[in-house]
Amino acid sequence: MIRARDSIVSLAGVLGGQLVFFLCVALIGREGGPDVLGKFNTSVAVGMFAGTLLALRFELACVDDDPVRAFGSYLHVLALGFSMFVVLEVMTVLCGYATYLSLGIFALGYFIQQASNFYLNSLRRYGLISLYRIAVNLAFLLLLLAHFQLGFLNDTSPFTIYTAINLVAAIATAAMIAAQGNRQSRSFAFSPLFFVTNRRFAKFILPSTLCGSVLTYSLTIVFPLWFGATNAGYFAAAYRFGFFPVSLIGQSLGGVFRRDSLSAATHRDATASLKSVYVTYARALAALSLIYVAGSLLLFPFFVDILFGRQWSITATFFRCLVPLFALQILYIPLSQIFLVLKVQRTDFLFQLLTAVVLLVALATAKTAALSAQQSVLTFALAGSGVMLIGIALTVRAVRNQSPAISRTGQPDLSQT
Structure with a gap:
């Protein structure tokens, strides 16, 4: 499979x-x-x-x-x-x-x-x-x-x-x-x-995407407004290079996981098949996350020196603040495809709404308290890490309580939308 x-x-x-x-x-x-x-x-x-x-x-x-x-x-x-x-x-x-x-x-x-x-x-x-x-x-x-x-x-x-x-x-x-x-x-x-x-995509996933975009884009967009273009450049280097493994795994394994989970959900023994696929991917992602943390903390400063020069050393400081968030995103982003497969868009939306609220509060706190650029990044990353843990737990619950709203032919059951 x-x-x-x-x-x-x-x-x-x-x-x-x-x-x-x-x-x-x-x-x-x-x-x-x-x-x-x-x-x-x-x-x-x-x-x-x-x-x-x-x-x-x-x-x-x-x-x-x-x-x-x-x-x-x-x-x-x-x-x-x-x-x-x-x-x-x-x-x-x-x-x-x-x-x-x-x-x-x-x-x-x-x-x-x-x-x-x-x-x-x-x-x-x-x-x-x-x-x-x-x-x-x-x-x-x-x-x-x-x-x-x-x-x-x-x-x-x-x-x-x-x-x-x-x-x-x-x-x-x-x-x-x-x-x-x-x-x-x-x-x-x-x-x-x-x-x-297909109204369920606009009804449930569009609001979820809007809320989820707070995590993906908000800090990148507000950074130059708060701390100037120069600091935004240093942050951009840290975020782009640090987020690379997250993007790599999310785009590649996430798509394949969605496709394999969809096939498992239409299998004769859908419950056992889907759980097997989920556990296999979850274990692999957990191992990749641990490797990422160890390897990136050790090697990232050297890459910055080689690619940009020593004057970009502040980039490594931004990156260390973001490591916990990136590590948990390696797990959550691919596994969150299970919400789409099981058509539990309400759960996904409520989680994304929680994420947006928590992160917006974190950004507002950083702005109100006049935190430095590094402190603002750390505040945002810690808040994001907390909600990522909740999201991973929700994917586990979705699989345990799964009831695939998909027929044997792969047709969506529209009564579920």
Whole structure:
């Protein structure tokens, strides 16, 4: 049931893509300085946040055992996402913020990429997903080298270059999927019923995503506002490099865990199969988390010296504050896919709401008490670690009390939504 090859291919893709992106971040920091890196990191965070919400989370419907149904979902969410993008850009201009149009363009490219990955995940095309991740970041690295060393696109910011690459690659991938999918499903017809049938994603997962975004994006967005672009650059280096294993494991093993759990939930002995899959992944993730803590605390300062230089030593201080949070996220993020598999979106939403409240209180406390940059990061990380422990406990309870709302054919039981 658990396919080791899928996990290895997916892991290799995320690893390769993230390693290349690390080189991009290091190049921006070394050549452009902490100010440029801080602005780049904040823009990427805002763009990813907008892209995640662009289609109201209906893109999750693209994960389906039936390829024809998955392709129909893919076309529906692309139509919705592009419509939302147009509305977002028009509102940006009307409100007098035309200089921020590039954020919306990045959001569109990021959204198309995520929807495409969900669809390809349904087809178990992990190799293609991995190739995309590596190719996009490799192209970015090459253009950055030309930008900094040869003066190519001299008046263009790294974020603008990254936006253009992502959009072109995303559109090319969508065109390829559309061409292949049309040969399999010639009877596609747009229907508003799709959004009614899959309303649980907007009803439960969208609010959960909004709340969960407080953990993912809030500190990155407020940091330059509170402590300036230079400190934001140091923090960006610590967060990007420290979060690498979390992103690596979450994107690779998380997707495969969701797919294997979905298969287990439709098995003849669903209860035993699902518990077996969960325990296997939980043990592996716990081991990876412990290795991460030991290895990163030992090696991170050396990587900073090599990639950025000794003047970036404050980055290691930020990183040590974040280690407990990152270690627990390695466990929670992949295991939280069980909420989607078992369709217990209410539990997921309540947990994300708790997370948002706790972290917003932590940020408000840091601001009110006028804490330093390091103290603010530590306060946020400790608060996040506490809620991650609660989240892990909730995934265990969900599996123990599981009652898969999925039929033997993989069709969702709409009476549960």
